[in-house]
Amino acid sequence: MKYLTAAAATAIDVQLMDPARGGFALSQLMELAGLSVAECAYKLLTGSQRQQQRQQQRQQVLVVCGPGNNGGDGLVAARHLHHFGVDVRVVLPKPAVREPFVSLVVQVAALGIPVAATLPSANEMRSHVGLVVDAVFGFSFAGNVREPYAAILSQLKVVEKEVSILSVDVPSGWHVEQGNVSGAGLEPTALISLTGPKECARFFTGRHFLGGRFVPPQIQRDFGVEIAEYVGAEQSVELFV
Template sequence: MALKTISAKAAAALDKELMSSGGFSIDQLMELAGLSVSQAVYHVHPPNKGRRILVACGPGNNGGDGLVAARHLCHYGYQPTVYYPKRSKNELYQRLSKQLEDLNVPFTDDFPTALSSTDHIVDAIFGFSFSGEVREPFPAVIQALEETKLPITSVDAPSSWNIEDGPPGSGVGSTFHPAVLVSLTAPKPLVKHFRGRHFIGGRFVAPSIALKYDFDVPQYSGIDQVVEVPTSGNKL
């Protein structure tokens, strides 16, 4: 059976509904998203594979998910470093940053140096709302992600990919293929172009909401907030 996906427009409407009739706050949704990402990282890259995790955060909600994931990874015993060059002035993001600072999680503005001394990368730069061109300072960052041999876990979408059509035909991100993708709430159409390990993090979604937006809530195991599902080029 083909994996059901939701468009970027539907994903935005779903988030809005979750924060209205669904009763969730944006803080809760970001916490659940970041927790899901941290658990996926733990599954694919347990601490014995290397504790140094570089979390690259964009200026929006995707970056906020990355900040939350970094906090949880720190508590799991990893040594996260956060690259967050365009810090939001929004109070929520400032609080997430403060939580990391209180844990002595380092922030860096030097992505190449951080990349040279890490074991795994979390790509939390752009999510399902991304469109248009990649703006500074991120073109060089995404190019570095394309070129590195290190494993990368992308949050909801590989950064620079079109949510409907996948990687750009040319230019920045056209050869970016992360090892792992964590689809938040529900998969987006770009997954048909993805060939790595695919996790879904949406255990909090009520069946009535999933029915309304026509996607499946997979069977989660135990206390896990993520579940691994097959991808087009990868059967489990």
């Protein structure tokens, strides 16, 4: 499997937004990536048994959004999960101040999805949260985690062995190429790589999904990205390596 460096992941995004190559706007990419995340989260939450589905749909999904594009993917995912019939809450530690994030927050609020700046307590997460979507930091993250996100990650680490976590593209706190070198990053239950797995995914041992059905085949071939076989209407596929 081809693993992408941060530079390669950035180059793919540039190609996707090139009018002559991919033709996508940033907001479109967020919409499609967020849909992939939501579909993957729904798979994890409901499982394959009808009885499981009825039981687990009552459990809440907590979508934790960071300040960058990863957070935008999370906001889109929250909206789609709501339309899938899931009880969703959003944690947005810092208010959105630019587009398309401002509009994404308006869309979420218009559906009555609660948006808070802080996480629920550890006990509340253990009791009521069936899945946390970690959309805090993506492949452009570098350096030390600053507040308020350092506290958010610390709180999630307290419950990460008891509450399932799906990380978007890169587990938050990980170096995009070297993995969880500080030990302070999340150790999620599952990871959904977008467009292609990043180098850090080599060190990930949980369930690994790929989302990126929207990436044109030629761009996938140019970067040596895994061309996955999606079935029917699915937007994510589990990788077995």
